[in-house]
Amino acid sequence: MMGYESHQGSEQARLYASKEEMESLVLNDDAAVPPHPLSSSPPLAQIPTNHDSDTDPLRSSPSPLLHPQSQTQNPDPHSFILEPPSYADAVFRSFDASSEINGHDLSTSSPSASSPSYSSSDFLKISVSDPQKEQDIATSLVPGGTSYFTYLIITRTNIPEFNGTEFSVRRRFRDVVTLSDRLSEAYRGFIIPIRPDKSVVESQVMQTQDFVEQRRAALEKYLRRLAKHTAIRRSEELRLFLESQGKLPLMKPTDVASRMLDGAVKLPRQLFGGEVVAGVVDVNEVAQPAKGGKDLLRLFKELKQSVTNDWGATKPALVEEDKEFMERKDKLQELEQQLSNVSQQAEELVKAQQDIGETVGQLGLALVKLTKFETEEAVYDSQRVRAADMKNVATAAVKASRLYRELNSQTVKHLDKLHEYLGVMLAVNNAFSDRSNALLTVQTLLSELSSLNSRIEKLEVASSKIFGGDRARIRKIEELRETVRATEDAKTCAIAEYKRIKENNRNELDRLDRERREDFLSMLKGFIVNQAGYAEKMASVWETVAEETSGYVKCTS
Amino acid sequence: MIPTLQRSGSGSTQSPRSPSSQEPFLSVSVIDPAKMGNGVQAYISYKVITKTNLPDYQGPEKIVIRRYSDFVWLRDRLFEKYKGIFIPPLPEKSTVEKFRFTAEFIEMRRQALDIFVNRIASHHILQQSEDLRIFLQADEQTMERARSQEIGIFKKKPADLMQIFKDVQSKVSDVVLGKEKPVEESTPEYEKLKRYIFELEDHLAEAQKHAYRLVKRHRELGQSLSEFGKAVKLLGTCEDNALGKVFSEVGDKAEIVSVKMQREAHHLLMNFEESLKDYVRAVQSIKATIAERANAFKQQCELAETIKFKEIDLNKLRLTRSEKLADAEREYDVLKADGEEATRRFEAIVQLMNEEIVRFQEQKTLDMGLAFHEFAKGQAHLANGIAEAWRSLLPKLEACASS
Numbered sequence: 001m002m003g004y005e006s007h008q009g010s011e012q013a014r015l016y017a018s019k020e021e022m023e024s025l026v027l028n029d030d031a032a033v034p035p036h037p038l039s040s041s042p043p044l045a046q047i048p049t050n051h052d053s054d055t056d057p058l059r060s061s062p063s064p065l066l067h068p069q070s071q072t073q074n075p076d077p078h079s080f081i082l083e084p085p086s087y088a089d090a091v092f093r094s095f096d097a098s099s100e101i102n103g104h105d106l107s108t109s110s111p112s113a114s115s116p117s118y119s120s121s122d123f124l125k126i127s128v129s130d131p132q133k134e135q136d137i138a139t140s141l142v143p144g145g146t147s148y149f150t151y152l153i154i155t156r157t158n159i160p161e162f163n164g165t166e167f168s169v170r171r172r173f174r175d176v177v178t179l180s181d182r183l184s185e186a187y188r189g190f191i192i193p194i195r196p197d198k199s200v201v202e203s204q205v206m207q208t209q210d211f212v213e214q215r216r217a218a219l220e221k222y223l224r225r226l227a228k229h230t231a232i233r234r235s236e237e238l239r240l241f242l243e244s245q246g247k248l249p250l251m252k253p254t255d256v257a258s259r260m261l262d263g264a265v266k267l268p269r270q271l272f273g274g275e276v277v278a279g280v281v282d283v284n285e286v287a288q289p290a291k292g293g294k295d296l297l298r299l300f301k302e303l304k305q306s307v308t309n310d311w312g313a314t315k316p317a318l319v320e321e322d323k324e325f326m327e328r329k330d331k332l333q334e335l336e337q338q339l340s341n342v343s344q345q346a347e348e349l350v351k352a353q354q355d356i357g358e359t360v361g362q363l364g365l366a367l368v369k370l371t372k373f374e375t376e377e378a379v380y381d382s383q384r385v386r387a388a389d390m391k392n393v394a395t396a397a398v399k400a401s402r403l404y405r406e407l408n409s410q411t412v413k414h415l416d417k418l419h420e421y422l423g424v425m426l427a428v429n430n431a432f433s434d435r436s437n438a439l440l441t442v443q444t445l446l447s448e449l450s451s452l453n454s455r456i457e458k459l460e461v462a463s464s465k466i467f468g469g470d471r472a473r474i475r476k477i478e479e480l481r482e483t484v485r486a487t488e489d490a491k492t493c494a495i496a497e498y499k500r501i502k503e504n505n506r507n508e509l510d511r512l513d514r515e516r517r518e519d520f521l522s523m524l525k526g527f528i529v530n531q532a533g534y535a536e537k538m539a540s541v542w543e544t545v546a547e548e549t550s551g552y553v554k555c556t557s
Numbered sequence: 558m559i560p561t562l563q564r565s566g567s568g569s570t571q572s573p574r575s576p577s578s579q580e581p582f583l584s585v586s587v588i589d590p591a592k593m594g595n596g597v598q599a600y601i602s603y604k605v606i607t608k609t610n611l612p613d614y615q616g617p618e619k620i621v622i623r624r625y626s627d628f629v630w631l632r633d634r635l636f637e638k639y640k641g642i643f644i645p646p647l648p649e650k651s652t653v654e655k656f657r658f659t660a661e662f663i664e665m666r667r668q669a670l671d672i673f674v675n676r677i678a679s680h681h682i683l684q685q686s687e688d689l690r691i692f693l694q695a696d697e698q699t700m701e702r703a704r705s706q707e708i709g710i711f712k713k714k715p716a717d718l719m720q721i722f723k724d725v726q727s728k729v730s731d732v733v734l735g736k737e738k739p740v741e742e743s744t745p746e747y748e749k750l751k752r753y754i755f756e757l758e759d760h761l762a763e764a765q766k767h768a769y770r771l772v773k774r775h776r777e778l779g780q781s782l783s784e785f786g787k788a789v790k791l792l793g794t795c796e797d798n799a800l801g802k803v804f805s806e807v808g809d810k811a812e813i814v815s816v817k818m819q820r821e822a823h824h825l826l827m828n829f830e831e832s833l834k835d836y837v838r839a840v841q842s843i844k845a846t847i848a849e850r851a852n853a854f855k856q857q858c859e860l861a862e863t864i865k866f867k868e869i870d871l872n873k874l875r876l877t878r879s880e881k882l883a884d885a886e887r888e889y890d891v892l893k894a895d896g897e898e899a900t901r902r903f904e905a906i907v908q909l910m911n912e913e914i915v916r917f918q919e920q921k922t923l924d925m926g927l928a929f930h931e932f933a934k935g936q937a938h939l940a941n942g943i944a945e946a947w948r949s950l951l952p953k954l955e956a957c958a959s960s
Binding site: 289341345346348356366370379383385390413513520524531538546550551 | 753794805930934936947
């Protein structure tokens with residue numbers, strides 16, 4: 001036991017990113033824990049519209065889960081300062097301001113503390129707050145017109161690309177969807193955080209406070225994840241989203257139907273089929289994945305190609321060859337499966353912990369009632385003695401119940417990492433899809449080239465049989481050759497894009513491995529410290545009672 | 558098992574007869590449950606070992622084989638003979654067939670039976686019972702004969718018991734028979750005692766219910782920790798060397814902690830939950846004694862009424878100088894004797910109960926004190942074990958993190 005206590009200092013130091021942070025956190029711990037307005041309220045109900053004037057406006061509104069100890073166990077934090085250090089202490093200190101130390105939302109540390117654990121000294125702190133209902137202008141004159149919510153997004157940063165260090169905008173959920181879609185286009189091959197779900201439920205649900213708060217929290221989480229991503233945090237898209245006042249200057253992806261109705265759709269004037277305006281090809285179109293909008297025909301061809309890949313007799317000209325990649329992919333698939341399994345078992349564990357806490361609490365209450373009863377009805381001293389013993393046990397049981405509850409809320413926090421990584425695996429699959437789509441584009445172009453060339457060949461053969469040449473055929477051959485040249489250019493582009501995406505994949509997978517290792521280690525450590533800390537506390541509670549009742553052992557021997 | 562006790566009826570002095578005689582003692586243990594027979598008729602038999610130096614007993618040691626219904630026989634006989642004494646309670650018959658032969662059930666029952674016999678052997682009045690001697694010493698055939706004779710005669714049907722309880726609780730006097738006195742004691746202290754006993758049972762039953770659930774929760778938590786550990790180990794196989802090892806160790810630890818939880822679940826069941834259950838049963842036994850007392854009181858009252866009417870009849874006969882007078886006087890004398898007997902019986906019950914209540918409260922304080930101690934000890938032991946198990950992992954985590 002002693003050995004561990006001497007480790008305490010170094011143990012705790014490793015729990016934090018830097019020494020200064022540890023000191024500032026220790027200070028916070030020693031100061032009286034101010035009643036956090038949100039800690040005592042039920043989790044999702046509060047919308048943090050009022051920030052105390054002296055607090056950091058970017059202090060996120062952590063759910064009470066992050067501060068379970070501040071309200072529910074009043075005398076204990078202070079009494080533990082007097083006790084010799086143990087994991088019980090570590091449990092409370094490390095989670096006093098523990099929210100996302102590796103991220104950017106250091107909620108209770110002083111505003112000057114800034115260093116995140118992994119990158120250089122720049123920071124990008126985002127908070128989402130103050131949902132407000134606004135009327136949809138288009139329908140505002142109609143009774144029962146549609147409305148939507150906007151959220152205040154406050155950013156603090158020292159990244160030079162931004163115009164300013166502190167600013168805020170109002171955005172609605174639709175804007176977030178746009179941002180997410182644009183990022184997917186711009187960062188193919190990257191592991192991009194998945195945005196929150198669109199709600200498929202009617203606007204009725206949208207009115208409830210709970211739903212809005214849930215969405216606000218989800219948006220904040222999402223934006224913070226984006227801010228954490230080394231590449232995306234520097235993206236134009238994110239910057240525009242965070243700082244452009246007024247309407248979001250990112251183009252929304254459109255659908256085919258509306259564009260066709262506009263007459264704005266030129267049947268694809270680029271590479272495939274139809275009339276080709278020779279030489280005028282936007283090769284960058286090739287770099288984009290085929291979407292519903294302009295690329296109906298391209299989609300069709302790529303689909304045909306993928307069917308050929310799967311069912312055709314011959315192998316496509318270019319295939320995924322990177323063995324290292326394929327191994328990694330398989331491993332990640334296995335990881336995803338196991339993650340899902342652990343995540344499930346973690347849920348069961350949390351439930352079991354909750355149940356035992358409840359039951360021991362109920363036992364305690366039943367014993368309290370018994371104690372009261374015996375005390376009131378006591379005729380003999382033996383009853384009073386028994387009532388006194390029972391009271392000690394009852395009190396211990398109620399304390400144990402509270403400890404279980406706190407243990408559990410911390411456990412939820414730690415094991416939540418598992419759920420988070422399940423989300424990351426989805427993003428990884430998207431990154432892999434980007435790669436396979438790019439490959440498919442290349443393959444399609446190669447097939448196209450090959451078929452064009454064989455058409456040219458046939459025409460040449462046929463035309464050579466006619467003496468003096470066949471003007472029609474010769475013209476056709478010329479056209480085809482133009483198409484081939486354009487297609488060759490497109491193919492070059494597509495191959496470059498494919499290589500780029502492969503490189504992105506590789507870097508991102510490396511990043512994933514690094515961050516995952518760090519995250520999982522910290523998760524396991526948090527879980528273990530938590531379990532040990534609370535077990536120690538419970539042992540101490542029960543040891544007292546065992547001591548108080550030890551006299552009975554001699555009596556009956 | 559209570560190794561040494563005294564027959565306090567005769568005082569605790571040494572017998573002057575033999576110079577080397579020790580203090581009298583009677584020690585019993587119920588051990589070695591064994592399954593006998595097959596199929597529907599299968600049952601469990603127990604070895605009952607009696608160690609004693611009492612003259613009436615075959616000493617120094619005698620072993621007999623008994624089954625559950627033999628214990629029931631003993632309890633019923635004592636209940637009939639020793640009204641007013643709180644007969645130690647028996648574990649219930651098993652209602653669910655499939656648990657009848659589980660190791661846990663058998664152990665719980667054996668423990669309860671052992672406590673039952675020992676309580677009888679250490680009760681200063683009950684230990685002198687002839688039925689106890691038969692139970693502890695008779696060969697199996699004699700026991701079986703005795704057991705089969707008693708079926709039906711002394712057993713009270715649950716419905717009857719319920720009725721008696723209702724009588725005890727009701728304050729409606731019997732208007733039809735024109736009786737003014739309610740056929741029920743109503744001294745304030747006794748009322749208080751009855752109320753206390755009935756309420757106590759409710760409180761205890763609730764505590765016992767939660768204690769039983771707590772046992773289950775330990776098992777469930779143990780189970781889910783084990784599953785969690787397995788899943789974590791599998792996850793570890795997807796990670797690289799160092800991290801994978803850490804996962805594997807965490808998984809192993811979770812399994813170790815799971816085993817600890819199962820062990821504590823069993824300890825909690827046998828030492829705390831069963832004690833509470835025993836307490837509930839004891840209170841129910843007191844209720845049965847209360848019913849007996851009410852019965853005796855009713856008999857006494859009814860006889861008193863009958864005697865009163867008989868006196869009136871007698872006087873009438875005296876006035877008319879009837880020939881029936883002599884017979885009537887003889888009947889009256891018999892009734893008077895019966896009345897005195899009924900009163901004696903009732904008052905004996907009252908006095909015994911007063912002593913028993915004091916004994917009961919004292920004994921329960923000791924029993925529960927020990928049960929609380931075991932409860933707290935078990936929980937502390939578990940918690941310390943858990944803390945130690947997880948703590949031991951941390952150096953390995955640190956090593957992995959810094960590598």
